[in-house]
Amino acid sequence: MRLVLCESAAETGQAAAAIFAARIERGPCVLGLATGSSPLPVYRELIRRHREADLSFAECVAFTLDEYVGLQPVDARSYRATIRDEFVDHVDLPVAALHSPDAADPDPQALHRAATAYEETIRLAGGIDVQLLGIGANGHIGFNEPSSSLASRTRIKALTQQTREDNARFFGEDETVPKLCLTQGLGTIRDSRHAVLVAQGAKKADAVAAAVEGPVSAACPASVLQMHPHATVILDAAAASRLRNVDYYRHVQRLNDELGLLP
Numbered sequence: 001m002r003l004v005l006c007e008s009a010a011e012t013g014q015a016a017a018a019i020f021a022a023r024i025e026r027g028p029c030v031l032g033l034a035t036g037s038s039p040l041p042v043y044r045e046l047i048r049r050h051r052e053a054d055l056s057f058a059e060c061v062a063f064t065l066d067e068y069v070g071l072q073p074v075d076a077r078s079y080r081a082t083i084r085d086e087f088v089d090h091v092d093l094p095v096a097a098l099h100s101p102d103a104a105d106p107d108p109q110a111l112h113r114a115a116t117a118y119e120e121t122i123r124l125a126g127g128i129d130v131q132l133l134g135i136g137a138n139g140h141i142g143f144n145e146p147s148s149s150l151a152s153r154t155r156i157k158a159l160t161q162q163t164r165e166d167n168a169r170f171f172g173e174d175e176t177v178p179k180l181c182l183t184q185g186l187g188t189i190r191d192s193r194h195a196v197l198v199a200q201g202a203k204k205a206d207a208v209a210a211a212v213e214g215p216v217s218a219a220c221p222a223s224v225l226q227m228h229p230h231a232t233v234i235l236d237a238a239a240a241s242r243l244r245n246v247d248y249y250r251h252v253q254r255l256n257d258e259l260g261l262l263p
């Protein structure tokens, strides 16, 4: 696991976007996209590079991590609509190349079929090359809440009350945040070739410390990244504030900067 310690949220976006851009410039690739606040600086920087530095997504395929059950893809509160609004519609990624779990039909059998189909579509695309991740205050990645199997695949999950409250800001006052979602599993995320987690703010500091320096445990789903062959964790100062081995991470970061060891 590589730690990248940044001063600001904007810097986390630049560091993560540089990883995505380097992969995209090498040729056609499959991107994993996350929703929420954490990836916004990354998308801002990728959009800037698209506009000002000719970074093209025309040959990319993209998969989102998760979707609320019961929302139509065109519903503005759906993660598919959100990712289009925040990123895809601002670059040249073909909309037909954007995949997201189909969670519109709340019938359990339909959801099981959609989850299986999503896994198969990822497999047929050749797997995910670079997966962007945020982390919940309780350590979730995707919507794999604590107690999720570290080997799980795309499936139905029940959201915790905390996650629903955290995400209530995307819903109107008189609207209910869905109780269920379809999410890529921790096993699905672990299969990505490069996992890039970004976190900003003190609210994430405990979850980040547990994920990076705690035991590998379903109690902190993001700790599965310790088992990932190529994971990069990009943090601003507040999100890194509860880490113990900061001096070592900075030392490695300096070596990398000097020697250009790692992508």
Ligand code: F6R
Pocket: 033, 034, 035, 036, 037, 038, 039, 065, 066, 079, 133, 134, 135, 136, 140, 141, 142, 143
């Ligand atoms: C979103 C997702 C979630 C979020 C996490 C953090 O697709 O999968 O894991 O990344 O809930 O959300 P923010 O970034 O809004 O704090």
